[in-house]
Amino acid sequence: MTTISIIGSGNMASAIGTRAAKHGHTIEFMSRNTAKAQALADQIGNGATVGTFGARPAGDIVIVAVLYAGAVEVVEHYGDALAGKTLVDITNPFNADASGVVTTAGNSVSEQIAAAAPEGAHVVKAFNTIFQGVLAADKPVDVFFAGDSVEAKARFAAFVESLDMRARDTGGLKMAHALEWAGILLVGLASNGAGFEIALGVEVR
Numbered sequence: 001m002t003t004i005s006i007i008g009s010g011n012m013a014s015a016i017g018t019r020a021a022k023h024g025h026t027i028e029f030m031s032r033n034t035a036k037a038q039a040l041a042d043q044i045g046n047g048a049t050v051g052t053f054g055a056r057p058a059g060d061i062v063i064v065a066v067l068y069a070g071a072v073e074v075v076e077h078y079g080d081a082l083a084g085k086t087l088v089d090i091t092n093p094f095n096a097d098a099s100g101v102v103t104t105a106g107n108s109v110s111e112q113i114a115a116a117a118p119e120g121a122h123v124v125k126a127f128n129t130i131f132q133g134v135l136a137a138d139k140p141v142d143v144f145f146a147g148d149s150v151e152a153k154a155r156f157a158a159f160v161e162s163l164d165m166r167a168r169d170t171g172g173l174k175m176a177h178a179l180e181w182a183g184i185l186l187v188g189l190a191s192n193g194a195g196f197e198i199a200l201g202v203e204v205r
Helices: 011-022 034-044 068-082 109-116 132-136 150-162 173-194
Strands: 003-007 026-030 061-064 086-089 122-126 142-147 166-169
Touching: 003 011, 011 026, 011 034, 011 132, 026 034, 061 068, 061 150, 068 086, 068 109, 086 109, 086 150, 109 122, 109 173, 122 150, 122 173, 142 150, 142 173, 150 166
Parallel strands: 003 026, 003 061, 061 086, 086 122, 142 166
Antiparallel strands: 122 142
């Protein structure tokens, strides 16, 4: 398959990396916490590696799997090392009680990342509407995504389909703010009786 680089070493980095490795991709973890990244790579196996935080990622698809408050700073830290890459923003900028988001229309985390990214890098918003446990369960769920680059979205959609998931294009990057609110909707459903094993999806009739 291909190499997928993941910046971060938390639960979502683990879930995405594990699923991608299971479906034949080589995973590169890049984290400020090198020991934690190495532990993840060892746990996943299948040729998973640890790259140097801030160096040029090996993968053409780079998943930014850090907390929303630090996402822009991470992209700025990498700078030109991200040129030409497809950057996947998975963040959920929830407020303190998860009753809303701290971003506004036209100023989603994805759009902030796009403004900070080097020339030739393209941002795709995705994975923020899927719980970590659902990802890890390896079931064929829908992945809602948004982005402005046709090429980057096609590359990302092919990656999603390779993981036995359904790629659902929601439009341009301006839709990232709607996807941030969709994360709130998912948490609301889960917290009010649906449970945390659910996933949002589209039924085509």
